[in-house]
Amino acid sequence: MAQKKILFLTGDYAEDYETMVPFQMLLMVGHEVHAVCPDKKKGDKVFTAIHDFEGAQTYSEKPGHMFALNYNFDEVDPANYDGLYIAGGRAPEYLRLNDKILEIARHFATANKPLAAVCHGIQILTAAGVVKDKKLTAYYAVAPEVTAAGGTFVNVPADQAVTDGNLTTSPAWPGHPALIASFLQLLGTKIEP
Template sequence: MSAKKILLLVGDFVEDYEAMVPFQALRMVGHQVEAVCPGKRAGESVKTAVHDFEGDQTYSEKPGHRFTLTASFEEILPSHYDALVIPGGRAPEYLRLNSAVLDLVRHFLKSGKPIAAICHGAQLLAAAGGLTGRRATAYPAVGPEVSAAGGSFVEMPPTGALVDGNLVTAPAWPAHPEWLARFLELLGTRMIP
């Protein structure tokens, strides 16, 4: 396996597990992962939020950790990365208003490089015009946005993941084992049991 260079796009109130777990797991298997946030530099941090499923009509939200950025958004070149990870939480809702973020996402969409989006991360794919004719899953409340953007929303259990070409999507952090396994397959990473 040759190590891949992966970009993790985050913002304040990104979902804690959806940023921390892929960042750590992808590094653990040998990939280089850089975490960036528009308007912030390497060494600064974003606040995270923990979304939990406690039997209410939607998830609950609690303060998470501070997640340290490893690169400066304004200095990165998307062409230097092999793949993109888009965690959920509240960050995608406002990141999709940033034209530089949408251009970055479009680079990965147009180049066919692997993209992993989870939960509300599909909001960025929709805003970038990347779901037309594609099948995707997301947190159920984002389903109407997937459909409105020309995609086919696929409902699935919170532990499932869906692959459509270079895109792997999942509903929420309980899908990490499946979502990350499918993403590693897209990256060509072979895990030996």
Template structure:
């Protein structure tokens, strides 16, 4: 298997596990991953947030690690990449306001290249207008946005560990779904992991 080139769209207060773990997993199997943030360049950092499920009505939020970007947003060309990853956290709320972010997402959707989006990352898909007629899941609080965008909602299981595939799109509700979400994304990329 030849390694693929993956683009990851992040921003300050991206969810810690949802950026760190997929980034490392994709590197581990031989892919190149470029993590970028609007307004930042390679070597800059984004702050992360740790979201956890502790029995409250919603997730809790705590400071996470700093994550170093390894590519410059203004220099990337989406046509150079084989797949796209959109982590959750609070970053999707505001990176979706960036026109180039939306153009990047539309490029991947129109070209039917694999897109992996998790948790609140689906807010970026909604803003890009690429969910019409798709089936996907997300963090449950995002369900009204996903449905209003014309998508069919795939229910979240009790452990938040499921992932949904619809063509080139794989979505998941939160970081407990990493094993299923990344496995399905890697299958779309053509990555073979031998048992």
């Protein structure tokens, strides 16, 4: 298997599982993964949050693990990467206000490179204007943003993923097996038994 270079976007209060698990899975299969956040450098950490459903009308939030970034955001050139993975949680809400983040998302969409986003990570894609005429999923509260940005929101169970061309998305962390499998397929990654 040829090693691919993956850009991994996360930030403060990204969802813990949606940061830790994909990052570790992509490393596990042999890819080089650069985890970055605007205004932070290699070795800096981001706070994460654990989101769960405990009977309220929306998810609860608890402190998660600290996640160490392994690359400098200022050194990112999206042309040097084979794929982009966007973590969910609360981070995308403010990350989408960063012009370089939006340019990065547009690069991967325009270049037709593999692009994965989970939960609220889709907010970066809607803000970047790259979901028009695409079928995708997200946390259901993000559905109005998908529709307003010209995408088609597909309501699937939390353990599933939706893939349309180079874009694969999932509503939440229970969808990691489906989302990562789809992303690896888009990357051309083959795992031998």
